[in-house]
Amino acid sequence: MKLEEKLEHNESLAGKSRPCLQDTHQANGRKRIADGNPRTNGKVEVYEKQEANGKGDRLRKCLNLYTWQEIQRHNQETDQWLVIDRKVYNVTDWAGKHPGGHRVLNHYAGQDATDAFRAMHLDLSIVQLYLKPLLIGELSPEEPSQEKNKNPQLVEDFRELRKTLEAMNMFSANLWFFFLHLAQILILEVLAWLILCHFGSGWIVTILISFLLTVSQAQSSFLQHDIGHLSMFKKSKWNHLMHKFVMCHLKGLSADWWNYRHFQHHVKPNIYPKDPDIDVGPLFLLGDTQPIKYGKKKIKYIDYEKQHLYFYMVALPLLMPVYFNFQSMQVMYLRKYWTDIAWVSSFYIRYFITFGPFYGIFGTVLLIYLVKFIESPWIAYVTQMSHIPMKMSREENHDWLSTQIVATCNIEQSFFNDWFTGHLNFQIEHHLFPTMPRHNYHKVAPLVKSLCTKHGLQYINKPILKAFGDIVRSLKKSAALWMDAYYE
Incomplete structure (x- = not known):
């Protein structure tokens, strides 16, 4: 043989x-x-x-x-x-x-x-x-x-940059930085409960505690995102346990569902159909190719020429309380994530114990979804502003640097932008180095920009309000492509 x-x-x-x-x-x-x-x-x-x-x-x-x-x-x-x-x-x-x-x-x-x-x-x-x-x-x-379609010098330069950053200790997490963020979240949760205990469940108090809980939920999203990517502790079991605590217990969503979905997004951002974050059809048509494909096939599930308008009515308010929440529960049940189910159950139990005596069972459920409803536009803008306006395509198998650069953009740095986005305003650096702690992004950004300039890659950094507007402008552009193909 x-x-x-x-x-x-x-x-x-x-x-x-x-x-x-x-x-x-x-x-x-x-x-x-x-x-x-x-x-x-x-x-x-x-x-x-x-x-x-x-x-x-x-x-x-x-x-x-x-x-x-x-x-x-x-x-x-x-x-x-x-x-x-x-x-x-x-x-x-x-x-x-x-x-x-x-x-x-x-x-x-x-x-x-x-x-x-x-x-x-x-x-x-x-x-x-x-x-x-x-x-x-x-x-x-x-x-x-590497495959023959890749630029070996670009690949080598990027790997040298990574070695330089490793020598600079840029991949080591400052535990105090993340401890303070966790403390912020816990303080907001306790403060909301204390205000409720002291002033009762009136409308003004309900609005105030909803605001505090919304900030807590949004910051929990950013913290669990950090923990999901980083090994903050020498023993991985502690990192795993902390991720379950923040994602499942503090947010009420499955950590395993997030891992499997989010890691696909990272390895192939804006690549259809490999990136689940851009697979939002038939509700929205994104990029340049998908709208033309639907148009030529005369597919019109919804009036896509108005998708930039119902983005405000559907995507912003319903991303967290409906889409993510339903998908998380569905995946936990179908894939039998029993550990996550137990942790997520503890989220609801905690809310019923904490707020149930004031609002009752039905009122507590309404409070949970009111907070998710308010949080949803926040998370939708932060997660979509750096990707939807960028290039979307089918698999082209480019090098790692080019793949991430064409699919992501940065938002200008400021104290508010850093806090509001959980440092995801440095989306380019985060995608190139997912295991790098976010407090180091601003340090490595000049080196990444220099490398992009050397190889003629566009490093996009824009104001936050422009980034918000670019989401809608991108949806309008995709809608126009669909109309041209549909009515030709």
């Missing part, structure tokens, strides 16, 4: 065996695989590992050499290979166990995932332990480290 046949026969065992490196090459020092078959000189060093089921069967496999053309064929959900630092990994069977969700891996199937891998994982040494059993080969020596 040929080596390739053996590898194909054992492919399903990729996650259970430890591959080995061929220790010699042809006399010219290079291996060629023009016909897809690796050539060896017969001298192969084999490392053996027992099967995980304890039966003691010994499996053997040697690393194969692949071209980009071969790797790019494995880009389906049932057949997923990806490349990290020139090593080829078969993640097909393991994708369902991936903590960030199986779709994140599928979004990079058949591609180089090196920079995305580094961006999304803070402690690479731990993640490497999971990668080792999935290793099936490496790029052939004559193959470039």
Whole structure:
């Protein structure tokens, strides 16, 4: 049996065996695989590992050499290979166990995932332990480290920038910074309850405590976003526990639902259909291609030429209390996230215990959704102003820097903007370095801007009110494209 046949026969065992490196090459020092078959000189060093089921069967496999053309064929959900630092990994069977969700891996199937891998994982040494059993080969020596459509100098410059920032300790979190933000949230929650206890449940008091709870909820959104990306504690279980506390207990939404949805957005921002944040059809048509597609097919679920108007009536007030809330509950139930269900239940129990004696059960439910209703425009503007006006497209497989730059923009820095947006006014830096704590974004922004200038990439930084307006202007532009295609 040929080596390739053996590898194909054992492919399903990729996650259970430890591959080995061929220790010699042809006399010219290079291996060629023009016909897809690796050539060896017969001298192969084999490392053996027992099967995980304890039966003691010994499996053997040697690393194969692949071209980009071969790797790019494995880009389906049932057949997923990806490349990290020139090593080829078969993640097909393991994708369902991936903590960030199986779709994140599928979004990079058949591609180089090196920079995305580094961006999304803070402690690479731990993640490497999971990668080792999935290793099936490496790029052939004559193959470039990235796909041929990528600019190798740009990729190298970005990686050098990351090394510089790591040397500057820009990825270390200041726990006091986040502790103060958590203290702000808890103080607002307690203050709302104390005011209610002292002054009763009149209309003026209800409006005041709704305002305090809205600020608490919005700031909880930003804090859970930080914790979801960062490892603030040396032991990950504490970070995991804190994320459950803030997202599930303080906000009443599923932490796992947020992780799986948000990480897809980060690895492929504004890429349709890989980014769930731009998959809002048939209610809204975003970007340039989707409106034309709907128009040519004569699809008119809603009068899309008015979508910039019902954005104010639908998206702003209903994003949090209806869309996110319903989706979170649906995902928790369907995927059986029992831990999240228990944590989210504690959110409602806390509200009923705290506010139930004053408003009753029905009144407390109304208070919860009133707060979410008021919070919704805040979160909608902050999350959408840096993406909806930017380029949206189908998969083009650009380098990491270009992918993030064309899909994001920044909002001018000020004390209010930093607080109001949870430092997501530095959306470019956040997307390039998701595991960087937000208190360091302003420090690295000049370096990122300089790199963009060097490579001719547009670094957009705009006033916050203009950013709000650009959302509506973008919706109007998409509506015009739909009308042109629909009525032609």
